[in-house]
Amino acid sequence: MSQDRIFGLQLFTAFLTCIVSLTPVFASTQVPGPRQDHAIALIGGTVHTVAGPPILGGTVLFEDGIVTAVDTDVELPAGTERIDVGHGHIYPGLIAVNTRLGLVEIRSVRATRDYSEIGEINPNVRAETAVNPDSELIPVARGNGITMAHTVPGGGLISGCSALILLDGWTPEDMTLKAPTGLHINWPSMRIDRSPSASKSEKEQKEAIAKRIDKIRDAFAEARAYMRAKEAEGEKGIGYHDTDLRWEAMTPVLRREIPVFVNANGIKQIQAAVSWANSENVKMVLVGGRDAWLVADLLKENDIPVVITGTHRLPSRRWEPHDLVYTIPAKYHEMGIRYCIGGIGDARNVPYNAASASAFGLPRAEAIKAITLYPAQILGVSDRVGSIEKGKDATLIVTDGDPLEIPTNVNMEFIQGRRVDLRSRHTQLYEKYKIKYERIRN
């Protein structure tokens, strides 16, 4: 309770601050959390570790940003700050996969768009170099339990490399948890327009598609040639090769150190992308995958995970069942395909996309994993985040209920042990105008 009061006071102070110096546009006034300089124990709530069954009345102890104990009975070191979470629930911090968070502020204003570079082959651009830590969108997402965002460039055929950022920090460097997390590709549409109004013949269309796919193939062939040439440097009779930033950026992909995220939705695209990834011997993650459930075996056989880009979409074909999109995560779960749920425009709504999957058959515990542990696994950071386990980052949220239910509030949030501000431009404006109407009423 006393904690709440303190928090309330903090809130009020920060509130006054923001009233006084109301927001230069496009820069949030929330102050990053201070580094964890003492042990903190969250006591008494239900700990949804995600790694195992929930622990009722459990304690989570973390020191220096790392979880040091999760159990019902934890011995606390001297000087530990004890936070009684009462009937609260503790979850790992939520992860928003496949977003543009930090790379765009207002979609309709070009000056605020930093996610799509000129040209079609841009493997070398890196999301973490352009993340705006003061984006107003970040505190809004964070306020609903989103602690990390996988932020991704877009556009062209090869869009660039993504990064996993923490939604807390003074600079992009502070915020970056992992970069690059993967190379992002837009697989060309393979749909043939056979309507009478089609402007090109079927043959012309097929040729155009093949041409675009060849562009991707060529980029990979050239990158591979570059990698081999660079590797061979210094060998007998082989001199120095000048730098090519594009192909340089692709080396980790070719060495299978990071995956290729392939955006593909149609069944033909998915089939083609998988066979391409196999022939290139790269690690592939499918993004979108609207029709992927139709070729589940192919994904399973090749161990290709899917980033489901939201469940709040319409079926793409009018004859498909009305609830098809809602049921796809459950299908993957039953088929044993690795997946996570992401790709949601307004990141704060990530949990409700998972919830819809749950309403249509996905077990609730799975729905939580789909926005915590599974994204961490797909992004290759599950050793650090995604669940509440000893040795992992103390990136977690304390809620007053199931985060998949909308009325549930996030009451506390820690990112690597730093307690972060849950307020945002939205709460500020809310508080401001509450005062307006209070004054009118009085």
Place this chain on the structure above:
Amino acid sequence: MKAMSESLAMFVSCLFIFLLLTVPDLKAQTTVEPVEGLRENTPRVHALVNARIIQSPEKTIERGRIVVRDGLVESVGPKIAAPADARLWDMDGMTIYPGLLDVYCHLGLPAGSEGTNSAEATHGPKHWNSNVRPEDSALTQYNPDSKGLEKLRGLGFTAALIVPREGIFRGTSALVSLGDGKPSQELLRDRVAQHVGFGRARNSESSYPRSLMGAIALLRQTFLDAQWYEQAQEVFRSKPEGKAPPEANAALDALEDAIDRRQPVVFEVVDDLGFFRAAKLIDEFGLKGWIRGSGYEYRQLDRIKQSALPVILPLHFPEAPKVDTLEDALDVGMVELSHWESAPENPKRLCEAGVCFALTTAELKEPKEFYSKLREAVRRGLAPDKALAALTTVPAAWLGVDSMLGSIEAGKLADLVVTDGDLFADKTTIYETWVRGKRFEIKKKRELDIRGHWDIALDLPEQESWHAELALRGEPEKPSGSLAKDENEVKPEVTVFDEKKLSLIFDADVFGYEGMIRLSGVLNRETIRGVGVLPSGRRFGWTATRREKLAFETDASRDGADKDAEPAKAIFPRGAYIRASVPEQPAVVFVQGATLHTCGLSGTIEDCDMIVRKGEISKIGRNLRAPRNCVLVDARGKHVTPGIIDAHSHLATVGGVNEGAQACTAEVRIQDVIDSYDINIYRQLASGLTMTNILHGSANPIGGQNAVIKFRCGSPPAELIFEAAPPGLKFALGENVKRSNSSGSNTRYPNTRMGVEQILRDRFKAACDYRQAWHTYEASSRRSNLMPPRKDLELEALLEVIDGKRQVHCHAYRQDEILMFMRLAEEFGFKVNAFHHVLEGYKTADVMAEHNVGGSAASDWWAYKVEAYDGIPYAGALMHDAGVVVTFNSDNAELARRLNTQATKAVKYGGVDRAEALKFVTLNAAIQLGIEERVGSLEVGKDADFAVWNGPPLSTFSICEQTWVDGRKYFDRDQDRELRKQVSQERARLIQKILSAKKKDKDEDREDSKDKKENGN
């Protein structure tokens, strides 16, 4: 121009009457053109004898003759004596039909975009909108090429209605004969009908209209203008002094005949819903309407029959959709599959329904497809006599030329088609087409048909005369044959020449020679005599005598309905899940044991029952007795809410929701463009929605009129519209109307929020001035001598707003514009029903509450534009707390499916009470739309629109299980599972049908090519 063509038409009709009344004594058509060189005076008298004559669909002469004199039929009958001056044509074995009439043809008109740039269209007192060119005449542009004429004559057409191609008001059509004379000689009647379409011309200079609803608004306004024009001109003519002459307008002038029902108006439509749109306009303006149909009429047969409108029917049956691979098949929709199966049956079904229709070559890729399509329609059940009528007597009667065309009778034009059999049988060939007594040969008659069985004798040198049997079959022009004696058989290559000559070449093996033997001979009666050449070059004689002729190959099973053709039984021709009619309404429904979220004064009641009688809630309470014979809805353990109402959508429309070409388009109406087959209606029913408010987009400050619909899935558009909903109008402010976010610069006024305010003010003032003009006019005692004001649909709609007869829905983001609009409303004395989007409504909620203006927001959208940067999800709560009636809307067909949990966001952000939050998507929407007396809550006397949920309606884990509208169950999860099964079975059935049809075609092709190969050997 008009006077001239009128007199021409008059002349032609007088001429015609004259023709009928007088004994046929006409010589060649009188022409004013001087003859160059010698005159041609070959007698134009013909006797076609020994023919089977189909005089009309009802009347056949098995063997008779037709006498043609000077382009007219002089006599026809079984035993007419051929006049001594007639040239004789032996038609033995031939069938003669009346010439066919194509009643929708673009022959001889400039293709596409060139069409609208006629001299008429660019000069003179033309209409302000280049899509309105009713004064254009197809005749003035008619310049047929001989190939095009030949093609049509080749199909047996002897006359055609030449119809202008593009635009909205396209102009008038002309009826011409398809002979090879000049248009002046071939014209039968000009200005036959006015032609109308719903799409702008491709190269239209006018940017308005861009949408289908804009086109319809333009049609309505133009018909009204034409009425006004006639009146205004009359007033001016009767007493010009003291009056400014009214605007001269060739377009409105040209529409006089159409609006006075002297001239038919033909509406070209693209589907059955388009048919309804046209029918509505025809009805509204009392037009003499015809419909150029679409081929989709079978989807709404009953209603199309009810309209009693004549239909001009194209035969463009679709090709089989591509379903060869699983992947391709996925992208083929149910409508496409079903249409493939059903389209060829469309003529038959219209026929059976008693719809009056004519057939046309319009829409075919190539005219030559005509017979394959027509014969397909016949195989699929269209009676051949009906098909013939639809090409002859029916269109002739419509056009009022049945005394001239349509049948073979004395006094009519000698328009004839000579065939070798039934026109609708597969292998029938057209040999001649006669146009006004002039014979056009389409195909040479078989002078020489050597097919049959022959005894052949070869006088080989140094051998006994060699007797064998020669069998010739195949096509008469290219027979194939076999030459057989005992065990030996060779296949000679046969060539038939004119002049009754033929040659054979065959392998000489069987005769003991090496090489080839060549025979050539001449037919005389039934004997061929000729010379042969051995491989060595030595000659010999040969003869052959025919034992029996080969009868023409006619496929008897194919001259009518194909008994094997499986009738189309598509169950989802309007698209998967879209039913053909509304579900039944049970007399009594008993909803038992629900947690009833009434959204009314009773709040939420647990274990509550509800009784519905004839679609109306009649009782709510605990432990009610189940009425007798009720339909039971067991809702124990479940939740029941009022049907969810979406206060803002752009659902179920076709042809665009923005008419953004002008800043003010209050005249356009969403109700004109409702697509009752939109699958999203079904999807949203499956999400507990029962109603939606379909709004015009936000491209201009004054958009169009909205439509509030109930999800009566299975009804046509007109019946979706909620009868109790007051009409409304969409306004929009801010970035969208300033076009701030479009690429390129904006040249349309307004460009600032200042300009937005001014243009709104100006239009409202214009409406007031308009009212003043009418008042002055109507108050005057000498009205008949006053120039009448013009009825303006745009200003009428705005006046209705000012008079409180039309609701106002205003798209707004920023607080300044919200205030501005409310002040404007105060000034002009109208009420704003709701601000939509209203992102900054939370900043002016006090003023909104004071004005009793609703706020209709998205729950949590923000930051997609600058004006959305202050959007906060607490807005709903703040407005609600300030006393504003708040709704959360969808603006999006996907989001609409989750309106129940959108409401939950008001609980999360700002702590609105759950029962109040649910009202954000039920009762409050009804209040904003002015329909709360009927819907929005579960209370006695209201409509039984409700949804059954498997859990609390605000929970993300709850699913809608049933949705009822008007006490009819439109959605049910169990039924839905059954429907899915039907959809997938139906898809499988149709795909199989396509694949087997393809295989059959392929097999037939293979047979054919095998035959050809064999013939070649």
